[in-house]
Amino acid sequence: MAASSWRREWLSKPLYRWAARALPAMSDTEREAIEAGDVWWDAELFTGRPDWRKLLDMPPARLSDEERAFLDGPVAELCAMVDDWRINWELHDLPPDIWAFLKARKFFGMIIPRKYGGLGFSAYAHSEVVRRLSTRSLTAAVTVMVPNSLGPGELLLHFGTEAQREHWLPRLADGREVPCFGLTSPEAGSDAASMVDHGVVCKGTWQGQEVLGIRLNWHKRYITLGPVATVLGLAFKLRDPDGLLGGREELGITVALVPTDTPGVEIGRRHIPAMQVFQNGPNQGRDVFIPLESVIGGAERVGQGWQMLMTALAAGRGISLPSLAAASCVFSAHTSGAYARVRQQFGIPIGKFEGVQEKLGRMAALAYQVDAARRLTCAALDAGHKPAVISAIMKYHATERMRIAVNDAMDVHAGKAVIDGPRNYLSNVYRAIPIGITVEGANILTRCLIVFGQGAIRAHPYLMHEMAALADNDPQRGLEAFDRVLWRHAGHAFGNALRAAGRAWTAGRFAPAPRAAGPLAPHYRALERYAAAFALAADVTLATLGGALKRKEMLSARLGDILAELYLLSAVLKRWHDEGRHAEDLPLVQWCMESGCATIEERLDGVLANLPSRAAAFVLRAACLPWGVRRRGPSDATTMACAELLLAPSPARDRLLPGLARPRPGEALDRLARAFELAAGTAPILDGLRHAGIRDWRAAVGTGALDAAQAAQLEEMEQAVADVVEVDSFDAASLARKQG
Numbered sequence: 163m164a165a166s167s168w169r170r171e172w173l174s175k176p177l178y179r180w181a182a183r184a185l186p187a188m189s190d191t192e193r194e195a196i197e198a199g200d201v202w203w204d205a206e207l208f209t210g211r212p213d214w215r216k217l218l219d220m221p222p223a224r225l226s227d228e229e230r231a232f233l234d235g236p237v238a239e240l241c242a243m244v245d246d247w248r249i250n251w252e253l254h255d256l257p258p259d260i261w262a263f264l265k266a267r268k269f270f271g272m273i274i275p276r277k278y279g280g281l282g283f284s285a286y287a288h289s290e291v292v293r294r295l296s297t298r299s300l301t302a303a304v305t306v307m308v309p310n311s312l313g314p315g316e317l318l319l320h321f322g323t324e325a326q327r328e329h330w331l332p333r334l335a336d337g338r339e340v341p342c343f344g345l346t347s348p349e350a351g352s353d354a355a356s357m358v359d360h361g362v363v364c365k366g367t368w369q370g371q372e373v374l375g376i377r378l379n380w381h382k383r384y385i386t387l388g389p390v391a392t393v394l395g396l397a398f399k400l401r402d403p404d405g406l407l408g409g410r411e412e413l414g415i416t417v418a419l420v421p422t423d424t425p426g427v428e429i430g431r432r433h434i435p436a437m438q439v440f441q442n443g444p445n446q447g448r449d450v451f452i453p454l455e456s457v458i459g460g461a462e463r464v465g466q467g468w469q470m471l472m473t474a475l476a477a478g479r480g481i482s483l484p485s486l487a488a489a490s491c492v493f494s495a496h497t498s499g500a501y502a503r504v505r506q507q508f509g510i511p512i513g514k515f516e517g518v519q520e521k522l523g524r525m526a527a528l529a530y531q532v533d534a535a536r537r538l539t540c541a542a543l544d545a546g547h548k549p550a551v552i553s554a555i556m557k558y559h560a561t562e563r564m565r566i567a568v569n570d571a572m573d574v575h576a577g578k579a580v581i582d583g584p585r586n587y588l589s590n591v592y593r594a595i596p597i598g599i600t601v602e603g604a605n606i607l608t609r610c611l612i613v614f615g616q617g618a619i620r621a622h623p624y625l626m627h628e629m630a631a632l633a634d635n636d637p638q639r640g641l642e643a644f645d646r647v648l649w650r651h652a653g654h655a656f657g658n659a660l661r662a663a664g665r666a667w668t669a670g671r672f673a674p675a676p677r678a679a680g681p682l683a684p685h686y687r688a689l690e691r692y693a694a695a696f697a698l699a700a701d702v703t704l705a706t707l708g709g710a711l712k713r714k715e716m717l718s719a720r721l722g723d724i725l726a727e728l729y730l731l732s733a734v735l736k737r738w739h740d741e742g743r744h745a746e747d748l749p750l751v752q753w754c755m756e757s758g759c760a761t762i763e764e765r766l767d768g769v770l771a772n773l774p775s776r777a778a779a780f781v782l783r784a785a786c787l788p789w790g791v792r793r794r795g796p797s798d799a800t801t802m803a804c805a806e807l808l809l810a811p812s813p814a815r816d817r818l819l820p821g822l823a824r825p826r827p828g829e830a831l832d833r834l835a836r837a838f839e840l841a842a843g844t845a846p847i848l849d850g851l852r853h854a855g856i857r858d859w860r861a862a863v864g865t866g867a868l869d870a871a872q873a874a875q876l877e878e879m880e881q882a883v884a885d886v887v888e889v890d891s892f893d894a895a896s897l898a899r900k901q902g
């Protein structure tokens with residue numbers, strides 16, 4: 163017997179049988195979710211020895227001239243038109259001129275190709291538009307986001323028939339049609355595939371003729387743009403009890419376009435999501451008849467709805483919410499830095515207190531990191547990838563970091579951010595956070611099930627192939643395929659074990675770093691070390707838990723966090739490289755690395771402490787964390803250096819907080835920017851007086867220590883600061899009227 167046959171019979175076969183029992187049985191919906199999209203840098207991290215050249219050589223995301231002109235033109239114009247206070251507190255909607263502007267300038271058609279009348283923008287341009295609008299008005303941003311995100315436009319582009327594209331896309335691009343997408347229902351939230359909304363294949367009358375079609379009944383809720391939509395992308399379960407399509411009775415989840423003026427459609431009621439006034443509401447359909455051609459992709463796409471949705475989500479989840487989150491992080495850092503510079507307590511700017519600096523430093527570093535990851539993800543999308551695992555990482559981690567940053571900003575502003583009114587630029591962002599956390603895959607579920615649960619299978623170099631071999635209907639062919647891949651997998655795991663142990667015992671000192679690393683070489687080495695540890699820990703966890711890992715959500719979540727940190731930290735290293743390797747930005751890189759490496763060690767420790775197989779945990783600990791958790795997170799010095807970047811104008815501050823929409827003259831944000839400039843401009847005068855022992859500048863007027871022009875500057879600065887510190891109050895009668 164040849165050695166390979168002996169191996170197959172005596173080693174691979176028992177393992178094949180064991181694996182068939184141990185690996186999870188996958189439902190169709192799970193398989194479709196896992197197979198959606200593709201893999202990219204996540205797969206590289208999973209190898210345990212990422213090829214950094216691939217990352218560093220990748221061109222950064224860039225805007226075309228036309229895209230830049232759109233940002234400087236219509237987007238800037240829209241930002242100038244928006245009065246968020248009026249939208250939220252008086253109109254409870256966008257005003258008609260903004261709706262008309264959005265349609266006329268094709269904001270709803272950013273992802274629709276030019277040949278169908280859209281703008282045909284890159285993922286990066288789309289992200290930049292959302293990012294800028296988010297810092298002006300969440301209502302405007304969400305209104306623009308939704309038609310360009312998962313919904314009729316994207317589904318038609320990928321799966322529609324040519325006739326459907328030609329009919330619908332030009333009308334969606336110029337706003338003649340307003341779309342929404344209805345998936346969620348009261349019974350089916352996170353578990354959307356369990357929906358009870360249903361359609362039955364039957365004959366009916368459509369435009370005066372008897373045609374083959376679908377009779378629909380549904381109850382959806384939380385549907386963004388639903389109350390004003392003219393066309394509803396609807397997901398439902400389709401049955402064909404009379405065999406009119408000639409196949410199975412249960413056809414599965416199907417997606418169709420339903421004009422909202424079709425008889426039986428009930429639409430128009432509104433929810434109020436966390437006091438935000440973008441259009442959102444429930445809708446229902448009772449015995450609504452639509453022709454079969456309304457199914458996106460026509461009859462041949464019947465029953466493929468889930469796969470279509472998962473494919474569209476694989477890319478879309480990486481753009482909208484991460485862009486909004488990146489904007490919120492930058493906004494928090496920008497406003498908090500400026501406010502902490504101008505607001506004084508105990509005679510000095512609050513930004514000089516270490517306690518406040520702790521928050522400012524974190525906000526600065528998070529703004530750097532989330533935007534780095536946003537840019538990298540957009541670059542990957544524009545290079546044609548559809549990285550499903552990375553999109554899920556971005557959805558969860560960008561929005562969670564947004565939550566931290568906005569909370570920090572609230573704390574730094576204190577009462578100023580608590581009291582509502584046109585002078586408060588933060589409270590609305592704060593109120594909206596749970597929406598970002600909930601939509602497009604609620605965060606707990608995304609962290610516990612999607613990032614690693616699906617990511618491990620998708621991005622692992624061998625697991626998908628092993629599972630395919632196990633699922634083969636021909637056991638002999640399955641065994642042969644399994645045998646081929648299993649031993650490569652074993653070699654890979656063994657190599658990773660040696661690599662992980664070698665690097666852990668030497669604290670990564672001898673790990674490779676790319677030649678371009680420069681002062682960041684130790685960081686690349688650290689990531690090499692943790693990538694090997696992650697790959698090994700993932701293999702051991704999968705081998706010892708098998709299908710039970712699905713239920714071990716806390717373990718899965720920790721492994722997902724490690725993969726996510728590796729991705730986010732890769733993005734930070736790349737940003738520093740792409741942005742011109744500025745020494746002034748190094749504290750931000752340092753903060754992210756120190757924080758991320760501490761998280762990785764803490765999560766690894768958590769996996770080891772909770773892995774049911776104690777023997778495996780013992781070996782893993784010896785290989786991956788022999789010295790225990792050594793990383794403690796950012797040092798105080800690093801945090802303070804990051805905070806200082808926010809407290810004075812500088813090129814590094816401009817790099818960190820780029821492209822924020824310009825506020826309207828006289829608006830609270832405009833006044834904050836002016837006060838910040840004046841405070842920075844007058845700081846040398848005040849420093850000079852302090853050195854001369856003069857604490858109250860007014861006492862120095864006319865003494866020769868301060869000339870009249872300087873005194874006028876200080877006066878102007880103090881007035882500007884007083885104006886910023888002011889909050890709104892309202893006539894009691896006007897509030898009573900609002901309540902009435």
Ligand SMILES: Cc1cc2nc3c(=O)[nH]c(=O)nc-3n(C[C@H](O)[C@H](O)[C@H](O)COP(=O)(O)OP(=O)(O)OC[C@H]3O[C@@H](n4cnc5c(N)ncnc54)[C@H](O)[C@@H]3O)c2cc1C
Nearest residue numbers: 343344345346351352384385386435601602604605606607
């Ligand atoms: C403002 C807003 C706008 C929306 N817009 C749309 C839209 O346009 N179209 C649309 O179809 N839907 C929309 N949604 C629906 C949104 O996608 C759902 O709210 C979301 O999928 C979660 O469903 P749920 O709220 O019912 O939460 P539930 O499913 O009840 O979940 C509750 C909690 O349990 C967690 N959870 C659930 N299952 C698991 C699990 N297996 N493991 C761990 N944790 C789990 C969730 O993460 C969540 O934290 C919107 C929702 C909101 C609030």
